Amino acid sequence: MQQLEALTREARALAQGEAKVIPIHALTTDEAEVGRILQICNACRYCEGFCAVFPAMTRRLEFGKADIHYLANLCHNCGACLHACQYAPPHEFAVNVPKSMAKVRLTTYTDYAWPSALGVLYKRNGLVLSLALVLGFTLFMTLGLAANGTLWGAVNGGFYAIFPHNLLVGLFAPVFLFAALALGVGVSRFWRQEEVGPPSGAALGEAVHDVLSLKYLDGGQGGGCNNADDAFTHARRRFHHFTFYGFMLCFAATSVATLYHYFMGWSAPYGFTSLPKLLGISGGISLMVGTGGLFVLNLxxxxxxxxxxxxxMDRGFIALLFLTAATGLMLMLAKGSAALPLTLCIHLGCVMALFATMPYGKFAHGIFRCAALLKWTIERRQPSRLQLGDD
Structure with a gap:
């Protein structure tokens, strides 16, 4: 009982800013708030078994910028700790882990973004920028076809008869390579902030399992997430699965089509029973189901x-993924019709906007979260800072 009272006094001091444990300097307001909350959680530890954030938290006595960024990206925003917390609003301590972590995650997308200016621009105008890119890319290609008098009308030979293969490669390769480079630089910056050493085979395998299964969207007790209230549901986990695997199936369809074109000499369009088509159709439907469900849950x-x-920004990214999948399926249905050229322009505009914004918005959070999970599987196999006497 005395220990509990001591922890409560410590938590109250932290909440009121009287304690001087947290190194506030060099932290933003949002980062300092996460640091304050983590100190309170570290004194309480009621949610220790909920997810990876809390056991990772207990390995630390102080929380610097790198620790806060790491733990914020380790958080899956399942909401279980909010509804379980005795210090959650309207309590005077106002402990809200999901909301505070979400704010810092957005900060990491900006801090580690490359180039940094684009990260700041997307943070301030994510939805507007996404829609502007879709309209800009679509208008660019539409005007090109209109100038040639080929914007509307039946086309023989598929969409390569509208835009030659080499032209499409020339348009999309720079955007894709830029997105891959920017994401790579951002994740590298994030990883170097808190070195944990190389992963063992066991750590890597566990991280891959946790990523593919979305382990930490189970609410900590296996019942699922909290979304609209304190009732548990697996809906977020399932719709995330539909979205993730739908995207991967679409990417696989493009990859297989690339192999067909360059190594097998088989050019598009492909039949409905071909592997690229089967992967693309199933991926597109899965992506639409996932993003549609996530949009409703977000509301x-x-x-x-x-x-x-x-x-x-969240809804803009969901909408962009949905539009990419929907216009891809529409493109398949428009084959041989007069609407094929215009439909192709809209689809290509969505795809280019999606790849151009990937390093700076919600797509980046998936990559950063994978890195955080890998860090955790490495870290949990090592002595904690407390065991090493680093306090």
């Missing part, structure tokens, strides 16, 4: 479980 999500300022 219903409890305000305390999210950063309300990020909703336009």
């Amino acid at each position: 219903r999500r409890h305000p305390l479980q999210q950063d309300l300022e990020q909703r336009p």
Whole structure:
């Protein structure tokens, strides 16, 4: 009982800013708030078994910028700790882990973004920038076809008869390579902030399992996430699976088609029973189901479980993924019709906008979270800082 009272006094001191454990300097307001909350959680530890954030937290006594960024990206925003917390709003301590972590995650996308200016631009105008890129790319290609008088009308030979293969490669290769480079630089910067050493085979295998199974979207007790209230549901986990595997199937379809073209000498269009078509159709449908479900859940999500300022960016990314999948399926249905050229322009505009914004928005959070999970599987196999006497 005395220990509990001591922990409560410590938590109250931290909440009121009286304790001087947290190194506030060099932290933003959002980062300092996460540091404050983690100190309170470290004194309480009621949620220790909920997810990887809390056991990783207990290996630390202080929380610097790198620790806060790492733990924020390790958080899956399942909401379980918010509804279980005795210090959650309207309590005076106002402990809200999901919302505070979400704010810092957005900061990491900016801090580690490359080039940094684009990260700042997307943070401030994510939805507007995404829609502007879709309209800009679509308009560019539409005007090109209109100038040639080929914007509307039946086409023989598929979409390569509209835009030659080499032209499409010339348009998309720089955008894809730039996105891959920018994501690579950003994740590298994030990884170097807190070195944990190389992964063992066991650590890598565990991280891959946790990523592919979305382990930490189970609410800590296996019942699922909290979304609109304190009821548990597996909906977020399932719709995330539909979205993730749908995207991967679409990417696989493009990869197989590339192999067909360059190594087998088989040019598009491919038949409905071909591997690229089967992968693309199943991926497109899965992506539409996943993003549609996530959009509905986002509309219903409890305000305390999210950063309300990020909703336009979140919904913009979901909409961009949905439009990419939907226009891809429409492109397949428009084969041989007069609407094929215009449909192709819209689809290509969505795809280019998606890849151009990948390093700076919600897509980046998946990559950063994978890196954080790998860090955790490495770290949990090592002596903690407390065991090493680094306190």
